[in-house]
Amino acid sequence: MxxxxxxxxxxxxxxxxxxxxxxxxxxxxxxxxxxxxxxxxxxxxxxNLAARALSSGKTHLIGVVFPYVYEGIFTDPLVQYILEGVEAECNERGYNILLSTPRLNPDGPDENYRRLLRSSYLDGIVALDNVPLSSVLSPDLRKNTPAVAIGYGDHPNYVRSDDLQGSTALMEHVISLGHRRIGILTVDESLHYSIQMRHVGLDQVAEEAGLNYAHLPKYDRGDFSIASGMQGASALLEQYDDLTALVCINDRMALGAIQQVQKMGLKVPDDITIVGYDDILSAQLFSPALTTIDQRAPELGHRAAQMLFALLNNENPDSVVIPTQLRVRESSAPPKVSRQ
Amino acid sequence: MxxxxxxxxxxxxxxxxxxxxxxxxxxxxxxxxxxxxxxxxxxxxxxNLAARALSSGKTHLIGVVFPYVYEGIFTDPLVQYILEGVEAECNERGYNILLSTPRLNPDGPDENYRRLLRSSYLDGIVALDNVPLSSVLSPDLRKNTPAVAIGYGDHPNYVRSDDLQGSTALMEHVISLGHRRIGILTVDESLHYSIQMRHVGLDQVAEEAGLNYAHLPKYDRGDFSIASGMQGASALLEQYDDLTALVCINDRMALGAIQQVQKMGLKVPDDITIVGYDDILSAQLFSPALTTIDQRAPELGHRAAQMLFALLNNENPDSVVIPTQLRVRESSAPPKVSRQ
DNA sequence: GTATAATAGTTAAACGCTTAACTACTATTT
DNA sequence: AAATAGTAGTTAAGCGTTTAACTATTATAC
Missing domain, CATH: 1.10.260.40 (lambda repressor-like DNA-binding domains)
Incomplete structure (x- = not known):
């Protein structure tokens, strides 16, 4: 050359x-x-980009970070949309994306990742940071590089989906339909801040309606997968056969739950209401179409990237909370009088 | 520092x-x-990674390239799985991923991308290269960097899904069920080599069965989307109301087609058989579950990355063609006698 | 007891760019 | 006509590594 x-x-x-x-x-x-x-x-x-980077101290590289919280992380719709949003903004400005998917150990993200971040090789970082056990953007890690977090980690600059408002709307919808015997399908909440927030929303609305949230039947050993939704639905209905609604913490578990209850001879929504969270593609296509929360994920990526570039430009952007949208479809209906 | x-x-x-x-x-x-x-x-x-890169000539950066062929490219399941496979291999070896999604103009991929590739800043490249109009890995672009193509571009090192075998299996399945009046829902084949290959497979099997492929009813103005599947089904059935099967070039169009024919009062598969290609998540969940081709996309990414590292290691890996798998589900059945 | 080889460490060049500091010249101001 | 400011270009230092070439010391061979 x-x-x-x-x-x-x-x-x-x-x-x-x-x-x-x-x-x-x-x-x-x-x-x-x-x-x-x-x-x-x-x-x-x-x-020569390496020489330019060495001399100028700028790589024109933006790190996009998704912790490897479960197998198949790239099939997570949230990840896809965020990537899409960030890519669009970076492409426009001539920046390239360095994609990093650190494995999480109890003592933090993997060594390679930590070195990468602390070496200040990246001009900026957008990170999905929602795992309480091990932040991918702890103060120690991000001190050398401007960073925007998508999630609830304790960062000066963040973009969040309004999980509280979303879960509130979801639960209000179910309760306003008349349901009182409601089961919850969820995952270990220590895994995710946004799941914790969704629980808070569900809790508040339940209490306002005179239901004791802590005593609602709960299956919390899910792992976001369709299979664990099936398991959860099966486990809950075996023990509580009078449930008229299942509120699921994400769509895939909801779709699993629907398949399971149909297998058990129940009709959705006639016999039981099932709702999810995320509004993945299959939620609209599934029969019955799933009532769920659209968290407008593409927006998350765009706003996070815009905020990062503002930061690089020495501006002082405000953090953002993005409202969600309830999508009422076919899987929710008032409880049958006979089972009510 | x-x-x-x-x-x-x-x-x-x-x-x-x-x-x-x-x-x-x-x-x-x-x-x-x-x-x-x-x-x-x-x-x-x-x-300091920039200094190291300048001095040693190695960045430990692998470029992963998906041309921006349509909006929402990151929601393409092929893209997700390839990314996942490549990421796993890179992570294991301590390499980082630089993600690039060049926009395609008539005179080639965008300037930024071309500079990036020719600057030999990347140690290696894995590229999805299936667009005849504008290769993201033309000899000119890849001459400075070891590269593996996923697709049909004319490259010394490639990984391909066996679209010929997949489309052959799909068409054989439909024809062996007894269908003769078959409509094809597809996209402009100049867009994609793998679509061209799928047409070849469909063609061969049709001819062997005594059908003139060129004369089969065809809708080729799709764009891979659900909406265009609906449009295509509507257009074809309006003109040819005796069709007993629709073969769709991808799952999303097939799912759109099913919704459309159901809206028109037809039952799938009783009145009409509809099959797709890809085996996306919704294909299994949809009701009726879609008969389709699983192209085992995760394998594509893994093999491509392995091949690239072999190349970096000065080995001479063989190119790979990965066989597909027919998934027979509920959306295909023999034609009704009355319509046959 | 000398030649040879192996070990331990240093010096300095090289990678290719950016940019501050400088020179030299021309145009403008007073 | 001298002082000042602006323009055009050069020189050279610096970014932080890697690594070839070197020196110095110690161990081994015969």
């Missing part, structure tokens, strides 16, 4: 002049520009 | 010695190692 020096020689100027022309720093003539550009053209010169 | 020089000073040795210790290059005493390591520890030294 040709270097600045070769271009300079061919153009008959110094390498500083070439650098100036290429970076449009003032003080050169049109004549010089032409000489330089035609030398660049002829040689097919391209700047 | 502390540098090698500071570590060297603190440890009382030269920077070359520190470098040797850190890279485990022979010829230092245990005593020296201890001094160096404790200096590293105390200062919290981390290598």
């Amino acid at each position: 040709p270097t600045l020096a070769e271009v300079a020689e061919k153009a008959g100027v110094s390498i500083a002049t070439v650098s100036k022309v290429l970076s449009n720093t003032p003080y050169f003539t049109e004549e010089t520009r032409r000489k330089v550009m035609s030398a660049v053209e002829e040689l097919g010169y391209l700047p | 502390p540098t090698l020089a500071e570590v060297a000073e603190k440890a009382g040795v030269s920077i070359a010695t520190v470098s040797k210790v850190l890279s485990n290059t022979p010829y230092f005493t245990e005593e020296t190692r201890r001094k160096v390591m404790s200096a590293v520890e105390e200062l919290g030294y981390l290598p």
Whole structure:
């Protein structure tokens, strides 16, 4: 690959002049520009990005971080949409994306990841940070690099989906339909801040309606998967056969639950209401179509990236909470009089 | 950030010695190692990756490239699985992923992307390269960097899904059920090599069964979306109301087609058979569950990455064609006698 | 007891760029 | 006409590594 020096020689100027022309720093003539550009053209010169990074301290690389919280993390719709949003913003500004998916150990994210972050090789970071046990953006890790968190970690700059408002709307919907015997299908809440927030929302609405949330039948050994939704529904209904509604912490578990109760001979929503959270593609396509919460994930990625670039621009952007949208579809209905 | 020089000073040795210790290059005493390591520890030294890249010529960065062929490219299941497979392999070897999603213009991928590739900043590239109009891995672009293509571009090293075998199996399934009046829902084949291959498979099997493929009713203005599947089904059935089967070029169009024919009062599969290609999550969950082709996308990513690392290791890996698997589900059945 | 080889460490060049500091010249101001 | 400011370009230092070439010391061979 040709270097600045070769271009300079061919153009008959110094390498500083070439650098100036290429970076449009003032003080050169049109004549010089032409000489330089035609030398660049002829040689097919391209700047060496490593050298540029070393010299300028800027890599034009944005880290996008998703902790590896479960197998198949890239099939998580949240991940897809965030990636899409961040990519769009970066592409527009000529930045590249370095994708990192650290494995989480009890003592923090993996070594490679920690080195990467602390080495300040990245110009900025957007991280999905919702795992209480091990933050991918702890103060120690992010101190060298501007960062935006998507989630509930304790960061100065964050973008969040309004899980409280979403779960509130979901539970209000179910209760306003007339349901009182409600089962909850969820996961270990220590896994996720946003799940914790959803619980808070469910709890508040339940209490307001005179239900003791802590005493509602609960299956909390799910892992977000369809299979664990089936298991959960099966376990709950075996023990509490009078439930008229199942509120699920995500769509995949809800879809599993629907399949399971149908297998058990119940009709959704006639015999039992089932609702989810996320509004994945299958939620609309499934029969019955799933009542769920759209957390508008594409927005999360866009806003997070915009905030990061504002930060890089030395502005002081405000953190953002993005409201969700209840999608009422076919899987929820008032309880049957006979089972009520 | 502390540098090698500071570590060297603190440890009382030269920077070359520190470098040797850190890279485990022979010829230092245990005593020296201890001094160096404790200096590293105390200062919290981390290598400057830009400097390392400049000096060594290796960035430890693998480019993963998906051309931006349509909006929402990251929700494409193929993309997700490939990303997942490549990430797993890179993570294991301590490489990072640079994600690039070039926009395609008639005269090639966008400028930024071309500069990135030709600048040889990446140690290697895995690219989804299936767009005839504009390769993201043309000889000109990849000449500086080892690369593996996923797709049908003319590359020395590639991984492909066996679209010919997949489409053959799909069409054989439909025809062996007894269907003769078959409609095809597809997209402009100039968009995609793998779509072209699927057409070839459908064609061969049709001809073998005595059907003239070119004369089969065809809707080819789809764009992979559910909506275009609905449109296509509607358009075809309006003109040819005696069709007993619709073969769709991907699952999302197939799911759209099913919804459309149901809306028109037809039952799937009783009145009409509909099959897809891809085996996305919704294909299993949909009711009726979709008969389709599983192209085992996770394998594509894994194999491509393995091949790339073999290349980096100066081996001569063979290109790979990965067989697909027919998934027979509920949406296909023999034609009704009355409509046959 | 000398030649040879192996070990331990240092020096300094190289990677290719950015940019502060400088020179030299021309144009403007007073 | 001298002082000042602006323009065009050069020189050289610096970014933080890696690594080839070197020196110095110690061990081994004969």
